[in-house]
Amino acid sequence: MLALSLTNGLVIGIVYALTALGVSLVVGIMNVVNFAHGEFYILAGYFSYLFAHTLGIHPLAAMVIAVGLVFLLGLVVEYTLIRPTYGDDMYSLILTFILSIVFQSLFLLVFGPYPNKPPSWIKGATEVFGLFHYGNQRLAALAAGVVVIALFFAMLKLTWFGRMIRAAAQDREMAELNGINTTRLNLLSFGLGCALAAAAGVILAPVFPVTPTAGTPVALTAFVCVVLGGMGSMSGCVLGGLVLGVVENLGAAYVSTGYKHVFMFLILILVLLFRPAGLFGRREV
Amino acid sequence: MVKAIDNRWWLAAAVAGFAALPWGLGIYHQHVLIVSLFYVMMTASWNLLAGYTGQVSFGHAAFAGIGAYASGILATKVGLNPWLGVGAGTLAAAVFGFLLGVLCLKMGGIYLSLTTLGFSEILHIIINNEYEITRGTMGLQVPGLIAEYSKLAYFYIFLAGAIITLAVVHRLIHANIGLNFRAVQNDERAAAALGVDVVRVRVLAFTVSSALAGMAGALYGHYLLLITPQIPSLDQQFLVLSMTVIGGLGSFAGPVIGAFGLEILSEYIRAYGEYHVLAFGLVALIVARFAPRGLVGVWKQFMDRRRPAA
Amino acid sequence: MALLEGRRLSKRFGGVQALTEVDFAVEAGAIVGLIGPNGAGKTTLFNIVAGALPPGEGQVVFDGWPITGKPAFRICRRGIARTFQVTRPFGEMTCLENVAVAIVNRRPDLGRAAWGPMAMEYLEAVGLGALAETAAKHLNVIQKKRLEIARALATEPKLLMLDEVLGGLNTQEIQEAVGFIRDLRDTRGLTVFWIEHVMGAIMQAAEKVIVLDQGRVLMVGTPKAVVADERVISAYLGT
Ligand SMILES: Nc1ncnc2c1ncn2[C@@H]1O[C@H](COP(=O)(O)OP(=O)(O)OP(=O)(O)O)[C@@H](O)[C@H]1O
Ligand SMILES: [Mg+2]
Numbered sequence: 001m002l003a004l005s006l007t008n009g010l011v012i013g014i015v016y017a018l019t020a021l022g023v024s025l026v027v028g029i030m031n032v033v034n035f036a037h038g039e040f041y042i043l044a045g046y047f048s049y050l051f052a053h054t055l056g057i058h059p060l061a062a063m064v065i066a067v068g069l070v071f072l073l074g075l076v077v078e079y080t081l082i083r084p085t086y087g088d089d090m091y092s093l094i095l096t097f098i099l100s101i102v103f104q105s106l107f108l109l110v111f112g113p114y115p116n117k118p119p120s121w122i123k124g125a126t127e128v129f130g131l132f133h134y135g136n137q138r139l140a141a142l143a144a145g146v147v148v149i150a151l152f153f154a155m156l157k158l159t160w161f162g163r164m165i166r167a168a169a170q171d172r173e174m175a176e177l178n179g180i181n182t183t184r185l186n187l188l189s190f191g192l193g194c195a196l197a198a199a200a201g202v203i204l205a206p207v208f209p210v211t212p213t214a215g216t217p218v219a220l221t222a223f224v225c226v227v228l229g230g231m232g233s234m235s236g237c238v239l240g241g242l243v244l245g246v247v248e249n250l251g252a253a254y255v256s257t258g259y260k261h262v263f264m265f266l267i268l269i270l271v272l273l274f275r276p277a278g279l280f281g282r283r284e285v
Numbered sequence: 286m287v288k289a290i291d292n293r294w295w296l297a298a299a300v301a302g303f304a305a306l307p308w309g310l311g312i313y314h315q316h317v318l319i320v321s322l323f324y325v326m327m328t329a330s331w332n333l334l335a336g337y338t339g340q341v342s343f344g345h346a347a348f349a350g351i352g353a354y355a356s357g358i359l360a361t362k363v364g365l366n367p368w369l370g371v372g373a374g375t376l377a378a379a380v381f382g383f384l385l386g387v388l389c390l391k392m393g394g395i396y397l398s399l400t401t402l403g404f405s406e407i408l409h410i411i412i413n414n415e416y417e418i419t420r421g422t423m424g425l426q427v428p429g430l431i432a433e434y435s436k437l438a439y440f441y442i443f444l445a446g447a448i449i450t451l452a453v454v455h456r457l458i459h460a461n462i463g464l465n466f467r468a469v470q471n472d473e474r475a476a477a478a479l480g481v482d483v484v485r486v487r488v489l490a491f492t493v494s495s496a497l498a499g500m501a502g503a504l505y506g507h508y509l510l511l512i513t514p515q516i517p518s519l520d521q522q523f524l525v526l527s528m529t530v531i532g533g534l535g536s537f538a539g540p541v542i543g544a545f546g547l548e549i550l551s552e553y554i555r556a557y558g559e560y561h562v563l564a565f566g567l568v569a570l571i572v573a574r575f576a577p578r579g580l581v582g583v584w585k586q587f588m589d590r591r592r593p594a595a
Numbered sequence: 596m597a598l599l600e601g602r603r604l605s606k607r608f609g610g611v612q613a614l615t616e617v618d619f620a621v622e623a624g625a626i627v628g629l630i631g632p633n634g635a636g637k638t639t640l641f642n643i644v645a646g647a648l649p650p651g652e653g654q655v656v657f658d659g660w661p662i663t664g665k666p667a668f669r670i671c672r673r674g675i676a677r678t679f680q681v682t683r684p685f686g687e688m689t690c691l692e693n694v695a696v697a698i699v700n701r702r703p704d705l706g707r708a709a710w711g712p713m714a715m716e717y718l719e720a721v722g723l724g725a726l727a728e729t730a731a732k733h734l735n736v737i738q739k740k741r742l743e744i745a746r747a748l749a750t751e752p753k754l755l756m757l758d759e760v761l762g763g764l765n766t767q768e769i770q771e772a773v774g775f776i777r778d779l780r781d782t783r784g785l786t787v788f789w790i791e792h793v794m795g796a797i798m799q800a801a802e803k804v805i806v807l808d809q810g811r812v813l814m815v816g817t818p819k820a821v822v823a824d825e826r827v828i829s830a831y832l833g834t
Contacts, residue, residue, distance in 0.1 A: 033395050035343075035402070081574060093341045093398050094530060095573050101523040102566035109563065170609055216519065220406055223399045258414040265407045268400065272388050461699040461706075464688075468696040471685035474647060477667035478677055480700035480750055 003131045005253040006246060011138050013245020014145035015204045019218060020225035020237040021152060022196030028169035028232035029189045031089060032082060035096040037197050037222060038215030039103035044070045044198030045205035046111055049118040059119050063202040067195050074194030078187050086186075100215065107212035115209035118202070137206055144203045149238060152196070156234065165189060169232060197222075217261055224268045230278025240279070243267075300448070307440045315436040321548040322443035323505045326450045328529045328540030330497035333454045336535035337463065338490045339470035340394045344385070344401030345525055347408045348378040348495040349502025350517020356503040357427040357512045358418060367430050371503040378499020379492055386488035397491070405517060412514050424513035427506055439508050446504050450497050455537065457493065466490055520562065527569035533581030542580060598623040598786050599644065599675075599754055604653035606639055606810075613639040614651070615810045621754065626780055626787040628797040628818065631807035632831055637790045638680050640807070641756050645677045646670040658753065672701070676752035678743035680759050680790070686732030690723055690742055691715065693731050697749035717745040721775075737763050748779070755779065756788045761796055769793060773800050794822065806830070 023037055047066035051057045057065070081099065085091040121140050125133040156162035164180050200218075201210070208214075225244055229236025244264055251263040271278065307315045331345045355377040356370030365373065385404060389396040412419045419425055431438050457463055465486045468476040473483050506512040515521065524547070532543020547565065554561045576583050597620035606614040613636045621627045629637050642648040644655050646667035655663045662670050676697075685693050694714040699705060705713075718724050721741040726734065731742060740760050747755055757776070761769055773796050779785045791797050797804060798818045806813040806821055808830040814821060821827055 033398065035398070081570070084574065089394060090335070090339050090341055091573065091577060093395070094335075094526065095570065097341075097343060097526065098523070098530075098566055098569045098573060101519070102563060102570060105563040105566060109560070213519075216402075217406060220399075220403050224403070227396070227399065256414075259410065262407055262410055265403050268403060269388060272392065272396070272400070276392050461703060461710075464692060464696050464699055467688055467692070468685050471687055472683045474667075475679065475683035475685065475746075476696065478645060478647065478671055478679070479697040479746055480668050480671040481696065482666075482668050482700075 001253060003129070004134075005249045007128065007134060008138075009246030009249035010242065011142045011145075011207075011245070012204075012249065013242035014142055014149070015200045015241075016221050016225055016245050017238040017241025018145050018149055018200040018203070019197050020222040020229070020241050021149065021234060022193035022200075023219075023222045023226050024229070024232060024234055024237040025165070025189055025196070026193040027226060028234070029165060030082070030086075030186050032085075032092045032190075033096070033223070034082075034190075034193065035093060035219065036077075036100035036103060036215075037096075037193070038217070038219030039100045039107075040070050040074065040194045040197040040215075041201035041218050042107060042210045042212070042215040043073070043103065044201035045118065045210035046107065046116060047198075048202045048205060049116045049210070052118050059121055059206075062118065066202050067198040070198035070201075071191045071195040074191035075187055077194070078190035082190060083183075083186070100219075104212050104215065111212065113212060115211050116205075117209035118205050120206045135207075141203050141207055145200070148196075148199050148203070153234070161188070221261075221264060224264050227268060228271050228279055233278065236278055304441070304444060307437055312436055315440055317549060317552050319436065319439050319443050319508060321545045322440075322447045323501055323508075324525065324528060324544035324548050325447045325541050326443075326501035326504075327498060327525045328532065328544045329447075329450050329454050330494045330501070331525050332529050332534060332536075332540040333457065333497070334490050334494040335529065336539070337458055337466040337470065338487060340390075340487060340491065341398045342401045342491065342494070343398055343519075343522055344404045345494070345498050346519070346521035347401070347405035347517040348382060348498035349505065349521070350408055350412075350514075351378045351381055352499030352502035353506030353512045353516050354412070354419060354425070355499070357425050357506050360427050360507075361425065362418070367428055367507045371430075371500060371507070374503030374506075375496050375500040378502070379496035382495025382499075383488065383492045385495075386491040390487045390491065391484050397487075405519060405522065408517050409514055412517070419512075422514055424511040426511055429510055430504075430507045443504060443508070446500065450501070451537075451541070453493065453497065458537070462486070462489070523562070524565070527565050529579075530569050531572050531579055533579030535578065536581040539579050539581040546580075597621060598658055599788065600656045601640070601644070602654045602656070604640065604643060604651070604655070606636075606643060606648070606651035613810050614643075616653070617807070617810070617812055619805050619812065619815070621786060621788050622803070623786055624780065624784060625803060626777070626789060626801045628801035628804040629788065629790045629807065630792070630794070630797060630804060630821075631813070634809075635807040636810040637807055638758055641677055641758055641788075641790065644670075645675060645756065647677075668700075671750055671752075674751075674753035675756065676747035676750045676754070677756040678740070678747050678758050678760060682736070682739040682743050684731035684734065684739050684742055686730065688731060689728050690718055690731055690734070690745075691727040693742055694718060694745050694749045697746045701750060714749065717749045720748065721745045752785070754786045754788060756790075758790045759792060761791060761793045769796055772796070776800060798822065 019041060023034065026032055026034055044066045047069055048062045051062035051065055052059045081095050082092055085095060120137045122136045124136045126136055126139060128134045156165060164185055168180060168182060168185055221244060225237045225240035228240035228243065244267065247263055247267060248260055252260040307318060327345065327349060335341050352374030356367065356374035359365040359370050359373055360367050385400055389400040413421050430442060458466065465481050468481055469483050469486050477483050502516055505516065528543035528547045529540045531547065532541065533539020551561055554564065572579060599621040601617055601619045604614050604617040617640065631637055639648065643650050646665050650664050654661060657673060657675060660673060662673065685696065691714050694717050695710050698710045698713055715724065715727060718727050721744050723738060723741055723745060726738065734742060744760060761772055764772060776787060777800055780787055789801065801818055803815065804818050804821045805815050806827050813826055813830055814824055
C-alpha cells in the first residue's frame, strides 16, 4: 500500500512538475501568472483524443501535433492578450481568468461534459519490485515526464535560447541592456510555457481523462508547486511537484480520498506562514 | 456646494423612482430585479478591492458562499433567526477574509489571486464531501427572511442591501483610507515611502470586500430558499468579474451598470443555454483588452473629447 | 551628533557587489552630499536606509534607533523622507491627492477640509500650485521631481533624502533650487542627505561630501577638499 501510494505520487508528481515548470517559466520571465494554464493542459488532452480517436492518427504523432498546436495557440494568446498588459499585472490576471472560463465553456460545447480519454500507448501491467502490479501506461507516463523535464533543463543549460531565458529571469533590465530582444523572448516563453502544460496534458490524459473543468485543479496544483518551490525557481518547482504528488497520494491513501486536493492547500498555507519565499526560494521579499 | 445638493436630490429621485418600479412589474421581472440587486452588491464590493486597490480576488463568490452556508446551516441546525444568520454570515466571511488576507497579502497581489482561487476550490470540495451538513449538489433548504414569501418584500430587502453596500464603498473611497487604497494601487513602493502601511491597507480592503460578499450571499440564500454550490462557483465569480469589467473597473457607477446590464441581458439570452457564458466571456475579453475602464471609461473619454479643450 | 549613521553596510545583487562595508554619518542640521560615478551604489544606499530594499550586512541607526530592515512605512513615520531618482508619482491621482497621502498617514484625524489647504501649501512651496487638480501622470519630468519633493516634505521629516532632483534644470533654476533646499534647512531645521551629479550645487550647499566609488567610500570631506582630491577626479574620469 505504501509503495503503491508512493509510486502513484511519483507519477502524478512528475506531471505536476511538468505543468508547474510552464507556470514558473512565465512567472520568472514575464511576471505574469497565467490563470488559463490548466485549460491549455486540457486542450492538449482533447486534441490528442481528437486526432488519435476520431482521425485515427497514431497516438504518439497525435500527441506531438497536439503540443505543437497548443504552442502556436500560446503564441497567439501572448501576442493578442498578454502583450498589451505589460507592467499591469492586474490585467493579465483578469484577462487570463476570463480566458480560462471561455475555454471551459468552449470545451463543454464541443466535447460535452463527459470525460474523454485518448488511447493508451501500451497495455498490460508490470510487477514492480515484486511488490505490486502497476499499469504500464502509468509507468510510461512517468518515463515520458522525466524525459521531457530532462530535455527542458538541457535546453536551459545548453542552448542559446536557454541562456537568454536564464539571463532575463535573473534581471530583466540587464538582459535588455545586453541586447536581448525581450519582446520576442516573452512571446517564445509564453508559448513554451503553454507547450509544457500541453505536454503534461497529453502524457496524463490516457490515465486521467480530461473534462471541461478539470483544468482548474491542474492549474491550482501548478501554482502551489511554484509557490512551494519559490516563485521563478525552476528546480524548486520540480521538487515542489514531486512533494505535492507524494503528499496528495499518501493523504488520499491514509486519511481521506475525498479531501485529496485539500492537502495541497494545507501545504500552501504552511508555506505562506513559515517560508513565504518558498522552500527553495531565491527571490528577495 | 449647490451642485452637491443638486446631485443629492437627483440621487434621491432616482432611488425613489427605482423603488416604485416593481409595483408595475410581474413576478418574473421582480425576480430579475432582485437578482440584479444581488449582483450589484457583489460587483460593488469586488470593485472596492480590484478597482480601488488593484488586487484581484477569485474568491468573491466563495465568500458569498461562506455567508450563505454559514447562515443557512445555523438556521437549519440550530434554528437561528435568518436575520441574525445574515449577520453571522457576514461576520464569517469577514473572519475568513481577514485570515486569508493576513496569510498572503504581505507577499503581494499575485499571491492573493492564487490563494483565493485555491480557497474557492477547497470550499467546493468541502461542500461536496460534507453532504450531511451541506446536502452537496442537492442543495440545502433554508427558511426565508420573512414569514410570508413576497417578491416585493424581498425586492426592498435587496434594495436596502445594495444601498448599504454602495454606501460603505462610497464612504471608504472618499475617506482618507480611500486615498491610501488608490496610492497602493498606483505605486505601492511610493506609498510605503510616504508612510502608508501597505499590508494593513490591503488586508482591510480585502476584509471589508469579503464581508460585503458574505452579506450578499447570505441574503441571496434566504431568497432562493435553496443554497447550492452554484453560489460559490467559479462561474458565479466569472459573472461578477465580467460585470465589473464591462461596466467599468475602478469607477463607482461601473459595477452597478454592469450588474444590471448583464443580468437583464442574460435573462434574454438564457434561451441559447450554454452559449451565454461563452458570449459574456468573449465580450469581457474584448472589453478588458480594448477598453480596460469599461463602459464608464468609454463614456468619460467620449465626454472629454466633446468638451472644448481647457 | 550624527542624526543618521550607517555601519559597515554591504549589499549584493546576484553577482554585483553594490555596497562594500560602507560607513557614513549625517550630522543633525547639516546638508551632506553623496556623490560618485554612475553605478557607484548611491541609490542603493538610500534604498537600504529608507527600507525600500532588504539590507545585506551592517546597521543603520537613525536618531538613536536601529532601523535596519524595518519596513519602509515605519522608517518614514520615524522621520525619514526620500525622493525617488526615477520618479514614482501616483499617476491616476491629482497632485493634491499625491501630497495628501503623505499628510493623512501622519495625521489620520484630518478630513479633506483640513488636509486640502495643507497639501496646497506644500505644492505651492515647490511651484506646483497651479497644477493641484491635474492628474500626476500628465506632469513632465521636472514637475514630477518637484512633486516628489512636495510629497516628501508633507511627511514632515527630520531627514530629507534627495536623489538627483536637479536633472534637466538650467543654471538659473539650479540656483533657485539650491536656495530652496538651503532655506528648508535654515528655516525648518531639516537635515538633508543629497545625491547629486550637478557638482556646482553640492559645492554651494553642502558642508560635507561623501564620495562613493564601486560600492566603497572613497573619501569624506568638505566640498573643496573633495573636488581637489586626485582619487575623486580619477574615479569620475573613469581611469
Ligand atoms: N534592484 C536591483 N537589482 C539588481 N541590481 C541592482 C539593483 N539596484 C541597483 N543594482 C546595481 O547595483 C549597482 C549600484 O546601483 P545604484 O543604482 O545604487 O547606483 P547609483 O550610484 O545610484 O548610480 P546612478 O548615478 O546612475 O544613479 C549597479 O551596478 C546596479 O546595476
Ligand atoms: Mg542612483
